[in-house]
Amino acid sequence: MSDEPLLLFEDVSKIYPLPAGDVVALDRVSLTVDPGEFIAVMGPSGSGKSTLLNMMGCLDIPTSGKIYLSGREVSSMSDDDLTRIRRDQIGFVFQQFNLIPLLSAIENVEFPLLLTAGRAENRRRAGEVLAAVGIGASHFFHRPGELSGGEQQRVAIARALANDPDLLLCDEPTGNLDSKTGTLIMELLAAENRRGKTVVIVTHDPEVAAYARRTIRLVDGRIV
Amino acid sequence: MIFLDLAVRNLRRHGVRSILATVGVIIGVVAIASLGIVGASFSALVGGMVSDVSDTLLVTPHIAASSGNPFDPRDTLTAQVSRRDLGLIEKAAGEHRVIPMILASDWLQVRDKGGYVTMYVMPAAEIPFLLELEAGACPPGRSSGVIAGSLLAGDLDLRPGSRVEVGGEGVRVMGIAAERGMAIEINPDYALIVTEDWYTKRHGTQEYSQVVVKVGDPSGIEGVKTAIDQQVNRRSVVVDILDSREILDLYYTTLDATSILLLGIGVVSLFVASVSILNVMIISVTERTGEIGLMRSIGARRSEVLCMFLYESLILGIIGSIIGGIVSASIGYYVSATVAEFFTDFAVPAGAGIPTSVVIGYTAFAMVFGVGTSVIAGLYPAWRAARLNPIEALRYE
Numbered sequence A: 001m002s003d004e005p006l007l008l009f010e011d012v013s014k015i016y017p018l019p020a021g022d023v024v025a026l027d028r029v030s031l032t033v034d035p036g037e038f039i040a041v042m043g044p045s046g047s048g049k050s051t052l053l054n055m056m057g058c059l060d061i062p063t064s065g066k067i068y069l070s071g072r073e074v075s076s077m078s079d080d081d082l083t084r085i086r087r088d089q090i091g092f093v094f095q096q097f098n099l100i101p102l103l104s105a106i107e108n109v110e111f112p113l114l115l116t117a118g119r120a121e122n123r124r125r126a127g128e129v130l131a132a133v134g135i136g137a138s139h140f141f142h143r144p145g146e147l148s149g150g151e152q153q154r155v156a157i158a159r160a161l162a163n164d165p166d167l168l169l170c171d172e173p174t175g176n177l178d179s180k181t182g183t184l185i186m187e188l189l190a191a192e193n194r195r196g197k198t199v200v201i202v203t204h205d206p207e208v209a210a211y212a213r214r215t216i217r218l219v220d221g222r223i224v
Numbered sequence B: 001m002i003f004l005d006l007a008v009r010n011l012r013r014h015g016v017r018s019i020l021a022t023v024g025v026i027i028g029v030v031a032i033a034s035l036g037i038v039g040a041s042f043s044a045l046v047g048g049m050v051s052d053v054s055d056t057l058l059v060t061p062h063i064a065a066s067s068g069n070p071f072d073p074r075d076t077l078t079a080q081v082s083r084r085d086l087g088l089i090e091k092a093a094g095e096h097r098v099i100p101m102i103l104a105s106d107w108l109q110v111r112d113k114g115g116y117v118t119m120y121v122m123p124a125a126e127i128p129f130l131l132e133l134e135a136g137a138c139p140p141g142r143s144s145g146v147i148a149g150s151l152l153a154g155d156l157d158l159r160p161g162s163r164v165e166v167g168g169e170g171v172r173v174m175g176i177a178a179e180r181g182m183a184i185e186i187n188p189d190y191a192l193i194v195t196e197d198w199y200t201k202r203h204g205t206q207e208y209s210q211v212v213v214k215v216g217d218p219s220g221i222e223g224v225k226t227a228i229d230q231q232v233n234r235r236s237v238v239v240d241i242l243d244s245r246e247i248l249d250l251y252y253t254t255l256d257a258t259s260i261l262l263l264g265i266g267v268v269s270l271f272v273a274s275v276s277i278l279n280v281m282i283i284s285v286t287e288r289t290g291e292i293g294l295m296r297s298i299g300a301r302r303s304e305v306l307c308m309f310l311y312e313s314l315i316l317g318i319i320g321s322i323i324g325g326i327v328s329a330s331i332g333y334y335v336s337a338t339v340a341e342f343f344t345d346f347a348v349p350a351g352a353g354i355p356t357s358v359v360i361g362y363t364a365f366a367m368v369f370g371v372g373t374s375v376i377a378g379l380y381p382a383w384r385a386a387r388l389n390p391i392e393a394l395r396y397e
Helices: A049-056 A079-089 A105-115 A122-132 A149-162 A179-194 B002-013 B015-049 B074-078 B083-093 B124-130 B150-156 B196-203 B218-232 B244-287 B289-297 B302-344 B356-387 B390-395
Strands: A007-016 A023-033 A038-042 A064-069 A090-093 A167-171 A198-202 A214-219 B056-061 B097-110 B113-122 B133-136 B146-148 B163-166 B169-177 B191-195 B210-214 B239-243
Touching: A007 A049, A023 A049, A023 A064, A038 A049, A049 A167, A049 A198, A049 A214, A079 A090, A079 B302, A090 A149, A105 A122, A105 A149, A105 B002, A122 A149, A149 A179, A167 A179, A179 A198, B002 B015, B002 B302, B015 B244, B015 B302, B015 B356, B056 B218, B056 B244, B083 B097, B083 B210, B083 B218, B097 B124, B097 B196, B113 B124, B113 B196, B124 B191, B146 B150, B150 B169, B191 B196, B218 B239, B218 B244, B239 B244, B244 B289, B244 B302, B244 B356, B289 B302, B289 B390, B302 B356
Parallel strands: A038 A198, A038 A214, A090 A167, A167 A198, B113 B191, B146 B169
Antiparallel strands: A007 A023, A007 A064, B056 B210, B056 B239, B097 B113, B097 B163, B097 B210, B133 B169, B146 B191, B163 B169
């Protein structure tokens, strides 16, 4: 089972029907992602990078083609099944950090743990993950609004790691950060990858892509 | 429980908005409960004032009888039951007691106080069959003695033996009628009762304003009513025959309708409150679209998002209903007494006439209704939140 790809795309297309005409976001894309890889997805705006990432994260299903995650076909699953996969197997990091403003840093990290019923010691685990991404205990109970951008993105990474996912998906994770903070965040992600986590990053920035061991380039929905 | 926690925190974050929505529910619950209680206490109060005469038929002249024009209000004044019709009624009524009476009014002067009062004129022999006396005795025929209604006697400080002037003629109060409440045939509490002989001696022989038939056994009422109708109204409708049970039914139906109307006003105000909850929840969902997208993308199920928003409206409903319930149980209780006093001019103790169970019943009903409408108002926004596409929601600014 160890040589089974983590992700397998077979002729995956995504077409958005619009009144002005269909928009082909992904055009018969086939690819594999093996466990432990660090991949950067690059390409101009509108090339289908985000659509590809959403498909990988089970947020969206293809118009045609098949997607397998750990050997299971996910392209035809129900919303509830996809939700469970996102909860248990996937961690998301967004450009806008997307922390829940009502919750403190540690509660944000706890949130995915609480979604998984029956998990004990959530608070302790959330604290460990936060510490691992470099957030000091003094900041645990700060609300997102009281944290700097870099700190917020660290909390978001901790949240993505809390459920120990198989796949970490990052959509422009450094896009809203200054270059110094961006570098720190990328080093954090690289360290996670060295520990065995599979990481896929969508980015415009060649410096960010340089951390990856493989780069996928998309143009007009096709891999080039 | 994280979703309940989030609901509570979101309500707290928008404290003013939440409080205003809750105030809406409070007002709605108070309106339903207190209007319900007021309606019920009004029913109880009027019910207590109505004397339950279930064995009586009241024969009145058909309004259109005198000129045939039912739309001329003057006809009601001139319409009378003739002596010939009285004979027919007596014939139809058989052994049952038939009491003809004239409704009149005259100037009553007691010492330095004077004013017009209603007078019931009836044969002296019939007075004991209609009225109970609390003091004194019934005047014998031809006597110039009168009976004063209980409340009139109280107001004017009359006792058996008091001298008064009726229409300028000195008469003696012979008896005081016991308080009786409103009834379909006579309402003597603020009136004078005089003998027919004394009245006709002064005003000449007159036809009757109404005829009361005492049937004794309520089950015989229908038969007597039909008999009178066939006798008197053979060719054309000359008299209307009112059955005391029908009148009471009509009375209570009207009271019930009033109660329901009042309750309806309360329900409308709660609907207004639910619209404000709907509004608050829609704003909340719109504001938190990005948050909902994030929750969905990291593994929150649709049902969990739905619950989170339903919790919000449920909390607003529960808090509003509890406060509203407490306010209405206490205020409604006293308001009902005040309303009773206002309408009747009688001093009524708090909560008079309505059992505590009614107060609790209406309060509980209003509270359940308050929570129910709040949850219903929250359903649509919650459903909308749950149906959001996570990708689009994440992108929402």
